[in-house]
Amino acid sequence: MWKYASSPLAGKITVRGFFMTRKIIMNEADIKRTLARISHEIIERNKSTKNIVLIGMRTRGVPLAKRLAANIELFENASIPVGVLDFSLYRDDISSQNVPPIVQSTDIPTGIDGKIIVLVDDVLYTGRSVRAALDAIIDFGRPLSIQLAVLVDRGHRELPIRADYVGKNIPSARNEEIQVYLTETDNVDEVAIIPEPGRED
Amino acid sequence: MEVSQTTMEPKLKTDSAPPEQKIWQHKHILDLDDFTTAEIELVMQTTKAMHEILSRPIKKVPTLRGKTVVTLFYEASTRTRSSFELGAKNLSADISNLTVSSSSVTKGESLIDTLETIEALGADIIVIRHPHSGAPDLASKHVKASIINAGDGWHAHPTQALLDLYTMLQHKNSIKGLKVAIIGDIIHSRVAHSNIWGLTKMGADVTVCAPSTLLPKGIENPQPHFPKVKVTTNIDDAIRGADVVMGLRLQLERQQNGLIPSIREYAALYRITEERLANAAKDVIVMHPGPVNEDIEIASSVVHGSRSVINEQVTNGVAVRMALFYLLTGGNRDE
Amino acid sequence: MNKAMLIKGGRIIDPSQKLDIIGDLLIVDGKIKEIAPAVQNIPEDCGSLDAKGMIVCPGFIDFHCHLRQPGFEEKETISTGSKAAAKGGFTTICCMPNTNPAIDNKATVDFIKATAAADSCIRVLPIGCITRGRNGKELADMGEMVEAGIVAVSDDGSTIANSRIMKQALEYSLIFNIPICDHCEDIDLFEGGQINEGIMATRLGLKGIPNAAEENIVARDIALAKLTGAGVHICHISTEGAVDLVRSAKKDGVKISAEVTPHHLTMTEEAVLGFDTNAKVNPPLRSQKDVEALILGLKDGTIDMIATDHAPHTDNEKLREFATAPFGISGFETALGSLMKLVHNGDIDINLMISKLTEAPAQIIGNNFGKLGTLTQGETADITIFDPNKEWTVNVNEFSSKGKNNPLNGQKLKGKVKATVFGGEIVYKDNSMEPGA
Numbered sequence: 001m002w003k004y005a006s007s008p009l010a011g012k013i014t015v016r017g018f019f020m021t022r023k024i025i026m027n028e029a030d031i032k033r034t035l036a037r038i039s040h041e042i043i044e045r046n047k048s049t050k051n052i053v054l055i056g057m058r059t060r061g062v063p064l065a066k067r068l069a070a071n072i073e074l075f076e077n078a079s080i081p082v083g084v085l086d087f088s089l090y091r092d093d094i095s096s097q098n099v100p101p102i103v104q105s106t107d108i109p110t111g112i113d114g115k116i117i118v119l120v121d122d123v124l125y126t127g128r129s130v131r132a133a134l135d136a137i138i139d140f141g142r143p144l145s146i147q148l149a150v151l152v153d154r155g156h157r158e159l160p161i162r163a164d165y166v167g168k169n170i171p172s173a174r175n176e177e178i179q180v181y182l183t184e185t186d187n188v189d190e191v192a193i194i195p196e197p198g199r200e201d
Numbered sequence: 202m203e204v205s206q207t208t209m210e211p212k213l214k215t216d217s218a219p220p221e222q223k224i225w226q227h228k229h230i231l232d233l234d235d236f237t238t239a240e241i242e243l244v245m246q247t248t249k250a251m252h253e254i255l256s257r258p259i260k261k262v263p264t265l266r267g268k269t270v271v272t273l274f275y276e277a278s279t280r281t282r283s284s285f286e287l288g289a290k291n292l293s294a295d296i297s298n299l300t301v302s303s304s305s306v307t308k309g310e311s312l313i314d315t316l317e318t319i320e321a322l323g324a325d326i327i328v329i330r331h332p333h334s335g336a337p338d339l340a341s342k343h344v345k346a347s348i349i350n351a352g353d354g355w356h357a358h359p360t361q362a363l364l365d366l367y368t369m370l371q372h373k374n375s376i377k378g379l380k381v382a383i384i385g386d387i388i389h390s391r392v393a394h395s396n397i398w399g400l401t402k403m404g405a406d407v408t409v410c411a412p413s414t415l416l417p418k419g420i421e422n423p424q425p426h427f428p429k430v431k432v433t434t435n436i437d438d439a440i441r442g443a444d445v446v447m448g449l450r451l452q453l454e455r456q457q458n459g460l461i462p463s464i465r466e467y468a469a470l471y472r473i474t475e476e477r478l479a480n481a482a483k484d485v486i487v488m489h490p491g492p493v494n495e496d497i498e499i500a501s502s503v504v505h506g507s508r509s510v511i512n513e514q515v516t517n518g519v520a521v522r523m524a525l526f527y528l529l530t531g532g533n534r535d536e
Numbered sequence: 537m538n539k540a541m542l543i544k545g546g547r548i549i550d551p552s553q554k555l556d557i558i559g560d561l562l563i564v565d566g567k568i569k570e571i572a573p574a575v576q577n578i579p580e581d582c583g584s585l586d587a588k589g590m591i592v593c594p595g596f597i598d599f600h601c602h603l604r605q606p607g608f609e610e611k612e613t614i615s616t617g618s619k620a621a622a623k624g625g626f627t628t629i630c631c632m633p634n635t636n637p638a639i640d641n642k643a644t645v646d647f648i649k650a651t652a653a654a655d656s657c658i659r660v661l662p663i664g665c666i667t668r669g670r671n672g673k674e675l676a677d678m679g680e681m682v683e684a685g686i687v688a689v690s691d692d693g694s695t696i697a698n699s700r701i702m703k704q705a706l707e708y709s710l711i712f713n714i715p716i717c718d719h720c721e722d723i724d725l726f727e728g729g730q731i732n733e734g735i736m737a738t739r740l741g742l743k744g745i746p747n748a749a750e751e752n753i754v755a756r757d758i759a760l761a762k763l764t765g766a767g768v769h770i771c772h773i774s775t776e777g778a779v780d781l782v783r784s785a786k787k788d789g790v791k792i793s794a795e796v797t798p799h800h801l802t803m804t805e806e807a808v809l810g811f812d813t814n815a816k817v818n819p820p821l822r823s824q825k826d827v828e829a830l831i832l833g834l835k836d837g838t839i840d841m842i843a844t845d846h847a848p849h850t851d852n853e854k855l856r857e858f859a860t861a862p863f864g865i866s867g868f869e870t871a872l873g874s875l876m877k878l879v880h881n882g883d884i885d886i887n888l889m890i891s892k893l894t895e896a897p898a899q900i901i902g903n904n905f906g907k908l909g910t911l912t913q914g915e916t917a918d919i920t921i922f923d924p925n926k927e928w929t930v931n932v933n934e935f936s937s938k939g940k941n942n943p944l945n946g947q948k949l950k951g952k953v954k955a956t957v958f959g960g961e962i963v964y965k966d967n968s969m970e971p972g973a
């Protein structure tokens with residue numbers, strides 16, 4: 001459980017003597033609007049809500065997928081199934097870590113043959129997580145198509161992967177950190193960046 | 202870019218980076234005596250994920266691709282070995298099964314020699330079942346591969362205890378406070394020993410029941426070297442109020458060695474029957490590591506009845522072993 | 537080759553003379569010449585050893601060890617064993633007959649003596665079998681072996697299960713007044729046992745050896761000793777019950793003696809944790825309660841002496857599954873260090889320790905081989921010099937014994953042998969020992 005500390009000096013985190021200012025790029029309202037827009041885009045692109053299955057990539061893709069489904073239900077009065085995917089077992093970097101990541105449950109509520117899968121994640125970066133998620137989905141069946149929705153695209157792709165729906169493009173340097181917090185997991189809705197030194201404005 | 206109020210927050214990894222895992226400390230799985238409660242819970246959680254894979258149309262994930270698992274069984278066992286084999290295959294590992302016949306042993310090839318050969322063939326994980334207690338411990342000191350103990354002598358059978366715990370969790374809310382009765386040849390049962398460790402670490406209330414000749418020595422005053430459990434020679438006392446009743450296999454040579462007068466008498470005194478189970482908790486489940494000597498350890502009708510979860514134990518065995526294979530991968534570990 | 541040597545400034549402890557002084561000890565022509573706070577008449581060409589801060593006592597005597605030759609030379613030979621013993625401060629060792637062939641006739645006794653004369657740097661006294669080939673069925677030619685020079689008889693490694701044979705062996709020994717040493721083990725209670733029966737055996741899933749396996753035979757031997765009037769010596773006593781039996785028997789006037797090993801006095805069954813085969817020994821390491829009873833028995837005289845039961849094995853043999861590894865600890869070189877733990881803890885007095893290593897075994901051996909275990913003037917100069925406070929780490933790779941099977945490997949001990957003198961010759965000297973001025 002994280003607590004706020006709001007004071008003029010609060011943003012200056014002393015890290016090994018460097019001063020870094022954490023910049024908030026999207027606040028609660030921004031995120032709400034962006035997700036509403038993505039929900040409309042999904043409906044529009046697919047021309048209906050029939051056959052759509054939203055699958056959230058663990059961890060933060062899951063609450064995002066649920067919110068999108070709630071929006072779509074609100075806008076179209078249609079209930080979209082939401083699945084949860086833990087793609088840890090398909091990662092390409094398991095052996096190189098000291099201990100393998102914790103595997104949580106995967107739950108795809110319906111068959112996916114012939115369905116339109118919309119994968120949902122918080123940040124799209126190198127594209128490797130999406131690659132792993134794609135391999136996982138394919139093992140479940142043969143969807144009609146797979147689309148990708150992300151809240152943030154920060155660039156630096158290492159694989160030929162692109163998102164169909166993007167909340168916000170945040171160009172970033174590799175050594176900068178993008179932080180996505182969601183109420184369901186972190187008690188606050190916020191997207192922030194810790195810029196590299198010298199990039200403060 | 203908006204610059205709104207800034208906040209002091211701890212750094213958090215993003216890019217869907219996996220939750221950093223500092224719980225798992227094992228390079229080998231030899232016994233449950235040195236597992237933390239957190240590690241056992243991690244195994245349970247990972248098993249759940251693996252279990253889900255077994256219900257998919259394609260029961261395979263690429264996680265252990267390129268890894269080699271070798272099973273080295275000095276005792277015949279189709280059930281346990283197939284369980285490990287299936288688990289490895291489901292994770293896309295390459296698997297090789299070696300059954301060591303008594304002739305290699307008489308030829309004088311030592312366990313260490315055999316292991317070094319296996320390792321030279323490229324094994325990443327070696328699963329060992331051996332009639333002598335401590336053989337997997339010895340193995341772990343002499344090879345770089347990870348060792349999984351699939352049962353050594355009377356000592357330990359950690360994967361069985363883990364799948365037993367998982368099976369219990371599928372039927373009960375939690376292990377803490379659960380009343381578990383383990384009935385049978387306790388002193389010679391590695392399944393009982395590992396279950397005692399696992400269950401007591403998770404807070405269960407364990408009672409062991411056996412004829413006095415088959416009760417472990419020193420069990421009345423076991424600390425600090427062994428967990429404290431309730432002990433009785435009376436099956437009705439053990440079963441009364443139990444949430445889980447676990448039977449154990451009786452080796453028929455116990456009678457030859459004079460530890461029990463006859464199988465008939467053993468069954469009369471210690472067989473788990475419908476009648477006796479009437480005094481257990483209403484939703485009691487009956488378990489057994491298999492294969493069951495029907496009507497000796499457990500009455501036939503109970504084995505095939507609604508309280509028995511024996512078949513689930515078998516399925517869960519594959520899932521648990523997959524979980525353990527997964528947790529043992531990961532290179533660069535200091536040992 | 538010095539005809540004379542002066543050991544200077546050490547604390548000279550000789551329980552046989554109730555001696556405990558700081559001073560010098562002069563050796564001339566291989567015999568003790570003089571002990572005094574400061575020896576005055578030092579001969580010409582006298583070698584010297586500076587023993588300041590150290591203890592100077594009679595050379596340790598080990599009544600029970602295994603030298604493995606003939607037949608098991610890969611584990612040890614009389615040569616390597618004697619070097620290891622000298623390093624441990626022993627100047628006389630008695631070797632058990634479970635060799636191959638067993639020491640059950642004159643020829644083998646002669647072989648041992650000849651090999652010792654040629655290869656050993658210290659005194660080696662052979663022990664003969666009670667029964668032929670240790671088969672427990674027929675008596676060996678005791679008289680012939682006594683004549684050839686054995687110091688005792690034992691079937692060690694085995695017990696004579698047939699009580700009638702044991703009774704007859706005891707009766708027969710009355711002719712020669714020679715100690716009969718019994719390895720007390722009830723075969724049926726022991727069967728297949730690996731370690732002490734108790735919670736450790738439960739934890740490790742190993743078959744236990746109950747205390748009763750030893751006590752049963754100790755009780756039998758006491759009854760037979762009482763019946764025959766012969767003397768029986770209990771090897772490597774290990775349980776509280778056995779100590780109690782011996783204590784009562786001695787009170788009753790039965791001719792009985794007992795020995796205990798350094799490892800039984802200082803280690804419990806916990807040493808086996810992790811399946812350490814180096815701690816696998818017969819009789820097994822027991823419980824804390826047993827250890828305390830053994831220390832008490834040593835102090836009140838129930839247990840007469842300390843003997844190492846040095847039992848070397850090859851690395852390959854010990855590097856096996858616990859149940860298939862042989863029993864035994866290669867103990868010569870850690871005997872003093874581990875016993876000193878008891879002295880530093882205040883459990884036993886250093887004089888007592890030295891007495892149990894010198895005058896006590898000398899008493900059971902008798903005078904046929906010289907007056908041993910003493911620094912009496914005119915007797916052979918067998919002397920041990922040790923530093924009671926020297927801290928050192930056990931490293932089996934530095935052992936002189938071929939047997940590296942010792943559970944104390946890597947552990948710190950406090951107390952180290954610095955020099956061993958046999959018949960006036962230095963047969964072991966630590967690198968740090970400087971000759972004195």
